[in-house]
Amino acid sequence: MGRSRYNDGMQRSAAGGLRVLSCVMGGFLVLMASSKVGWIVDGGPLADELWGWRESAPALSGWYLDTVAIPGAPLFARLVPLGEFLTGAALLVGFRPRVAAFVALLMVINFHFAMGLLFQLAYLTNGYGPPVVGSLAALALGPARLPFSVHR
Numbered sequence: 001m002g003r004s005r006y007n008d009g010m011q012r013s014a015a016g017g018l019r020v021l022s023c024v025m026g027g028f029l030v031l032m033a034s035s036k037v038g039w040i041v042d043g044g045p046l047a048d049e050l051w052g053w054r055e056s057a058p059a060l061s062g063w064y065l066d067t068v069a070i071p072g073a074p075l076f077a078r079l080v081p082l083g084e085f086l087t088g089a090a091l092l093v094g095f096r097p098r099v100a101a102f103v104a105l106l107m108v109i110n111f112h113f114a115m116g117l118l119f120q121l122a123y124l125t126n127g128y129g130p131p132v133v134g135s136l137a138a139l140a141l142g143p144a145r146l147p148f149s150v151h152r
Contacts, residue, residue: 018139019146022091022101025135029088029104036081043077053115061116069114083107091139094149101139108132 039046050073054065069076083103090100109118112133117123124130145151 015143016147018097018142019094019148021135022094022097022139022146022149025101025104025132025139026088026091026093028132029084029091031088033081033084033088036084039077039081043074046077046080047073050114057114057116058119061114061119065114080107094146096144097146097149098140098142098144101136101142105133105136105140108136 036046047070050065050070054062054070057065084107087100087104087107089095091097091104108128112118112123112129117126117129
């Protein structure tokens with residue numbers, strides 16, 4: 001009997017910790033989206049950023065930039081802020097946190113790949129690298145429902 005109560009307490013504690021992480025990452029994504037609001041009306045800043053990455057990109061990232069990211073910049077300039085805002089808001093309120101975290105994780109890895117960061121040892125000490133990727137991965141793999149969350 002005592003062992004079961006201990007396990008229940010540990011599960012609630014872990015879920016509570018993931019809920020805090022969900023709020024932190026949600027706030028991070030909403031703030032990142034707010035810095036990109038201008039992209040919605042003008043995709044030029046994203047295209048300029050992508051061209052800047054192209055100059056020093058490894059071969060695989062260069063191919064991706066040339067064939068997908070740069071040609072798609074006008075569309076991505078509108079989707080990225082919207083995606084960051086919606087996934088961030090979902091994580092803040094706890095609405096489908098696994099789905100929101102997975103979508104956000106794909107967006108983050110996409111940016112890191114395009115920038116060529118994934119191919120550098122310095123990536124491991126980048127504040128936007130392992131902490132963000134690891135946090136989103138933990139949320140994507142965590143329980144479907146977290147404490148103090150909105151449920152459908």
